Amino acid sequence: MSRSARTALAVMVVMILSGVLVAATVAVRSATGQAVPQQAAEPAPPEGQTYTGVKDCASCHFKQYLAWKKTGHSKSFDLLPQQYQANPACLKCHTTGFGEPTGYKGPTDVNLQGTTCEVCHGPGSNHSEVCKGFGKEKLTPEQERIARDTIWLMIPKNVCVECHAVQGHGESQTPPELRTKQ
Numbered sequence: 001m002s003r004s005a006r007t008a009l010a011v012m013v014v015m016i017l018s019g020v021l022v023a024a025t026v027a028v029r030s031a032t033g034q035a036v037p038q039q040a041a042e043p044a045p046p047e048g049q050t051y052t053g054v055k056d057c058a059s060c061h062f063k064q065y066l067a068w069k070k071t072g073h074s075k076s077f078d079l080l081p082q083q084y085q086a087n088p089a090c091l092k093c094h095t096t097g098f099g100e101p102t103g104y105k106g107p108t109d110v111n112l113q114g115t116t117c118e119v120c121h122g123p124g125s126n127h128s129e130v131c132k133g134f135g136k137e138k139l140t141p142e143q144e145r146i147a148r149d150t151i152w153l154m155i156p157k158n159v160c161v162e163c164h165a166v167q168g169h170g171e172s173q174t175p176p177e178l179r180t181k182q
């Protein structure tokens with residue numbers, strides 16, 4: 001056996017052994033009934049919140065705002081050619097909350113243009129209002145809990161496919177002449 005073949009064999013043995021070890025550890029932990037710590041289900045934020053728009057969210061979450069700003073989601077309205085910017089067939093995927101009572105209505109709703117925060121976190125007026133009452137000091141654990149419980153870390157539905165799923169190649173609702181990728 002060549003040196004490199006022996007090394008390869010040794011690596012494989014180590015890999016298999018560590019695989020067995022991991023499997024054994026998992027088995028032992030599940031046998032004691034403590035395999036995976038139960039993650040507490042996220043409480044449902046209060047219902048009836050209205051959309052407030054990206055500017056409001058950014059006032060407290062500037063870091064997340066800057067990260068979002070770099071993604072295509074921040075530009076998904078601006079990339080619509082002018083003649084489509086009022087077309088309902090486009091707005092449902094290129095704005096926030098179009099068709100919902102407090103969602104995007106028209107050109108004055110600049111803070112709901114594009115795929116903004118509330119597309120993924122859900123409408124957050126209540127969250128925003130509650131947090132504004134907290135003042136400037138470091139939050140108490142209780143305040144932090146209240147802040148977290150008033151907004152989804154991620155809205156519990158497969159929101160991505162509402163805009164990204166297409167039936168098959170070429171069936172995208174984006175007009176073919178405007179697509180840069182197929």
Ligand code: HEC
Pocket residue numbers: 052053056057058059060061117118121123124125127128129131132133139144147148149151152153154
């Ligand atoms: C007045 C300040 C303020 C405003 C405005 C605000 N938030 Fe928050 N937000 C907080 C605080 C405080 C927390 C809890 C501590 C933390 O996670 O930073 C929080 C937490 C969050 C979380 C984490 C939730 C979790 O379960 O961990 C998300 C997501 C969030 N905010 C989204 C938003 C969105 C979307 C908006 C706009 C609709 C918004 N926030 C507006 C202060 C604010």
Ligand code: HEC
Pocket residue numbers: 070071072073075076079092093094095096115119120159160161162163164
């Ligand atoms: C309301 C509609 C909508 C929803 C919901 C949505 N997206 Fe998008 N997304 C878009 C549009 C429109 C673009 C095109 C932006 C562009 O080309 O610049 C896009 C672009 C992207 C891109 C390319 C990013 C980039 O920076 O260029 C990725 C990746 C993506 N989305 C992932 C997701 C994921 C993951 C989710 C769910 C968590 C999601 N999207 C939810 C509409 C949406």
Ligand code: HEC
Pocket residue numbers: 079080081084087089090091092093094162163164172173174175178179180181
């Ligand atoms: C079902 C959701 C949906 C609808 C409706 C929709 N789009 Fe899109 N659009 C997207 C997504 C998602 C992207 C991101 C690129 C991708 O994933 O195909 C996108 C990308 C685009 C782009 C960037 C193209 C590229 O390839 O970079 C343009 C321009 C565009 N759409 C225009 C429109 C117009 C105009 C309409 C209305 C006639 C429209 N879209 C309707 C979801 C949609």
Ligand code: HEC
Pocket residue numbers: 054057058061064065066068073115116117118119120121153154
């Ligand atoms: C395409 C979906 C999407 C959009 C748009 C989006 N987020 Fe998030 N955001 C997420 C997801 C998913 C997480 C959870 C990441 C994780 O599990 O740690 C998250 C996490 C957060 C958190 C919790 C702390 C952290 O950084 O993990 C805050 C606060 C937040 N987002 C604020 C915002 C704000 C403000 C905007 C708009 C400027 C925004 N998000 C836009 C999907 C999104």
